[in-house]
Amino acid sequence: MEHESPPSQEVSGKALEATLLSALKMLDVGKWPIFSLCSQEELKLIRQACVFGSAGNEVLYATENDEVFVLGMNCSGCLGTGDMQSTIEPRRLDSLCGKKIACLSYGSGPHVVLATEEGEVYTWGHNAYSQLGNGTTNHGFIPCQVSTNLVNKKVIEVACGSHHSMVLTSDGEVYTWGYNNSGQVGSGSTANQPIPRRVTSCLQNKIVVNIACGQMCSMAVVENGEVYVWGYNGNGQLGLGSSGNQPTPCRIAALQGIRVQRVACGYAHTLVLTDEGQIYAWGANSYGQLEPDDHLTVAQSLKKEFDNPETADLKFLVDGKYIHVHKVLLKIRCEHFRSVLNNDDEVIEMSEFSYPVYRAFLEYLYTDNIRLPPEDAIGLLDLATLYGENRLKKLCQQTIKQGICEENAIALLSAAVKYEAQDLEEFCFRFCINHLTVVTQTQGFAEMDHDLLKNFISKASRVGAFRN
Structure with missing residues (x-):
């Protein structure tokens, strides 16, 4: 057989211990x-x-x-x-x-x-x-x-x-x-x-x-x-x-x-x-995988200060509302803001997304978690895609999955395709196939984008969804 190079010590995939679940x-x-x-x-x-x-x-x-x-x-x-x-x-x-x-x-x-x-x-x-x-x-x-x-x-x-x-x-x-x-x-x-x-x-x-x-x-x-x-x-x-x-x-x-x-x-x-x-x-402790109380990540060390605006040194102005945030947090945690911030900034005016979306985004930067209803996570997924925050994008997909139902499945599938969220797209597609009769009778299916509908039917046909 053809010789294969040994796996890199730096980048080869980690060995995962799989657990067998009984009962x-x-x-x-x-x-x-x-x-x-x-x-x-x-x-x-x-x-x-x-x-x-x-x-x-x-x-x-x-x-x-x-x-x-x-x-x-x-x-x-x-x-x-x-x-x-x-x-x-x-x-x-x-x-x-x-x-x-x-x-x-x-x-x-x-x-x-x-x-x-x-x-x-x-x-x-x-x-x-x-x-x-x-x-x-x-x-x-x-x-x-x-x-x-x-x-x-x-x-x-x-x-x-x-x-x-x-x-x-x-x-x-x-x-x-x-x-x-x-x-x-x-x-x-x-x-x-x-x-x-x-x-x-x-x-x-x-x-x-x-x-x-x-x-x-x-x-x-x-x-x-x-x-x-x-x-x-x-x-x-x-x-x-x-x-x-x-x-x-x-x-x-x-x-x-x-x-x-x-x-x-x-x-x-x-x-x-x-x-x-x-x-x-x-x-290794590059992601805080050791004891969090003694080895805090940047996000963890600032978590206690999230609701304490007196300690913040920057403001976001969104929809006429101010959100306080540490400038250093944005520079360290978000690639998008490294090119936006300079030493003289005190207020950054934001207009692309709503106040709840930006606040959820900043809370994620402080805590590594998101707290918002599944239906609101679409906006955060949009922001995560724009800012290149792949981990946040994964969290949004997990949250959105929890809110899927027959009525919104097509809308969520469309959003997944739009924001190139492949894991969510596959989840929504499988949900639609599993509930095909009900989903095809919804308003969302009737108003489905032509290209999306064409691709959906083609893919559904390949997995045998229309077999008698």
Whole structure:
């Protein structure tokens, strides 16, 4: 196969730990966007579900009779359907049907590692660095069992880094394989590891009870509460007090005397939970992902002052009303205002948007949250698009989704198209398809823009909405 460059330590996608949700009778999975086109009869049969992928666009679920289905995007074959075709209709994974699923993890390569209740391990997806553990670098398009060095072993937990994999057995042993440029498989070298091998060194005579992977690092908690770490450490995510990589497991000395129960990893930071219910965090903190009380972001540090105009040094004049704001906040938090503000400004007159929209925008800059009704979020979405505030744009889309109904679905779809809000557009489209009979009888549908209507009918036809 063609050689692939190793993933960048700076920009490769983060490894996301996917959580399998059971007892879904307590949840209305029909409200999850990815399930919006499934019938009520199909939804009632779901017993377990796991939404995974960097954007949550893939789902694997098991039914009451242990049939396993997938749907969604299919990057690098991560759905395991045998091809690269994405699907909005559930497709059955015959190789997993009849298996009771215990846990699943997703690496951003992307690849998937799954364990059954009987302790068998199955992998599929991207495999350029042998992260599937089958001894090759061929991508896997269907789930295949990993048996090398795991025969007679019962796997009870799985974890994925971006391009490496790790499992924990019932007898407390840890096995790793895959990409190893920073020592993340714990072998003592930086050579990629094509098959599962037990991590020994300091763990040789230890019983491990919990594992986790960061992007390119690995963690293990042993039965006495000690934490051992290895792999990439450029952001201090190993908690060793340095930034050098660690090719073999090393105990975190700073946790001496603290009994840890569980460890969890983000892209480049780590958290542990102690037996006393305390949480310790270390590593990267560029987004305030560590303890917020001690490591405040600009927005958090100014939050208390939002309703205290005496401390502000700038005014927005909108619709004849003044909004007080810190000039430094605008310069740091919003690219749009860096070119607008100068040292002499005391009042900025704004006229493009309403007072409630601007106030909601400024509150977002102070607090990282928005508080306004779904119907008013369209104006804020317009502002976010104009000012290039992508995170705010995502929050607006989430708020708008909460207010969708048959009467306004077309209007919201139109707004999503206008402001290039692709996630909202797809959500609205699926809602319309799911409520097609009622939606097509609304005034909004009758007044629908010609080009939008044409595209809607074409797309609806492609997904089989008009089949008898």
